[in-house]
Amino acid sequence: MPTHLHQAKEHERFEHLFNLMKSEPFLKMQGLGNEVPFYICPYPSEDASMMEQLQQQLSRQLAKHSIQVLKLGLYDIVCDIMRREGDWEYYIEHETERDKADLKDDLQSILDVENVVTPEINARMQAASFDILFLSGVGEVFPYIRSHNVLNNLQRFAKEHPTVLFFPGEYVHTAERGASLELFGKLHDDKYYRAFNIYSCEP
Secondary structure: OOHHHHHHHHHHHHHHHHHHHOOHHHHOOOOOOOOOOEEEEEEOHHHHHHHHHHHHHHHHHHHOOOOOEEEEEHHHHHHHHHHHHOOHHHHHHHHHHOOHHHHHHHHHHHOOHHHHHHHHHHHHHHOOOOOEEEEEOOHHHOOOOOHHHHHHHHOOOOOOOOEEEEEEEEEEEEOOOEEEEEEOOOEEEEEOOOOEEHHHOOO
């Protein structure tokens, strides 16, 4: 894509997200019916660096309107948990020696989404004062943590403020399959329907 078109697309994306996130209906979670205040912000995986910058820009601009963003990265959370539990150095040292399937099983056991990862996210939410939660790092923790599993478990805790999951892929709705998260636009990350595509929402 030519640079000027890419910049125009980036500007359009920012303007939509910024105008939505500073709107009263979004912040007060109006018009959701019985759904949880979860929003998927899908993007092409090649735009990962740009989306990281976009999150920072959104946080800064929203702060000027007294809207505070809590930004949590799943990969950072994973690293912190493993260091705290004393597993980090071992797996760094022995990663290349382990069978990939066994390594995945180990990580899924240590980083159990329901009992370890989600409570850690909740603890960080409880320790902060914020208006919107940004959740990122989905691609970095695949395949041992799946985004739909995080969202399913987070429903118990993240009800007081909007949660935006930045997702490197597509949030697809079809009559045949319903709604599904397709990581990197290729890998079906199972069905998840209790979220809104943020680009389909109007301020």
